[in-house]
Amino acid sequence: MPDILKDYFEALERLKNGKPINVPKGGRITNDLVSLEAGRKKGTIKKSRPIFLNLIDAIDAAAKEESKPRNEMRERFDEVKAEAARYRRLWEEALAREVSLIKQLSEEREVWAKERAALIGSKITPIRGDRKWADEST
Template sequence: MSEALTEYFQALERLKNGRPTRIAKGARINNDNVALEADRKKGSIKKSRPVFKDLIEAIDASAAEQSSPEKQMTRRLEKTRGEAQGYREKWEQALCRELSLLQEVYALKKELASLRGVDILPLRPKKPC
């Protein structure tokens, strides 16, 4: 197998794995995108050339797999889970900041009370019964 053909197959694998280096992530798998990912000109993979027969078959199979509804739903679910995880992390960070600020307020009230010579004021006032 020639070096150029090897580069085309490597580009196809990167596209299938969702890790392209030269084109946009999530791009459809077709002859032109495989050529561009392999750092070749658009249209360089031609059906009329017998050397590309196996490559074109692999591209067509990958394109059919990429467009299957199960794959699309799986990708959408993974994306949604990632977003949910990101929001959870932001929420936990906000809680940590809140707790840190409450501790700082308590420490400052304690210091102020010791300077004034009075008891520490509670963070939350007691509710009347």
């Protein structure tokens, strides 16, 4: 393998490992990015040059491998997003139940207050009268 190709393949390995020297981290692996990482100008890797055919195949394979983790991350993100939506729906349903129970309790208290008022009205005489039982027990 000529030295020039060795530089390109080493640059490709650094990019695959996420430890580039000459370019910023996180770029998509392309022919131009490998050229820049190898210390060459953009556009030096061309399909028309037979010496680069194996390198171009390796770059394409690395680009495909690189895109797979992103798809996995996107799938995981979608799963987490769906789970968050599910929990939000459950939370909203629980809130709706609580509001319904509070309304029912309020209505029951109103009915109880009316019944109590009807029982305590002038038709009933208290048995104990106005005695203060607490004073007598001391």
